[in-house]
Amino acid sequence: MSALARWRALGPARRALLLRAFAVLCAASAEVRLRPFARIAARLGPMAPPPCPDQAGDPARARDIRWAVDAAARRLPFECACLARALAARALCRAHGLAPVLHMGAERGQQGRAETHAWLTAAGVGVTGYPLPPGMVEVGCFTA
DSSP states (O other), X not given: OOHHHHHHHSOHHHHHHHHHHHHHHHHHHHHHHHSOHHHHHHHHOOOBOSOOOOOOOOHHHHHXXXXXXXXXXXXXXXXXXXXXXXXXXXXXXXXXXXXXXXXXXXXXXXGGOEEEEEEEEETTEEEESOSOOTTOEEEEEEEO
């Protein structure tokens, strides 16, 4: 099936969600590339220590947002970092009445350097950043 045929097969609500995902993913990618993490974190609010409980909400809506962010990220001409995907999904979740949790984690990487990872959950659904890399340890989270 061609891309145009797949686009036509989407309903109006999914088309709108996909277009919004493209927009927020581009904005989040630019923010991650241009701003230091400390400024991004300050905008997100205080970081809570783990464990970070998930909030109630509509799991079907969270799965729709996961689909839209994944579909948009696959079609962009640049790589989207895990933090950019999580920030974009967070914005979409909040716009749709969900209370997402943005998780931050770290693991020991090559040559002893820490590797970091961001992932997002909402309504009991892993929205971005899954599956988690082996050895990833949650160090904190930002709630909505």
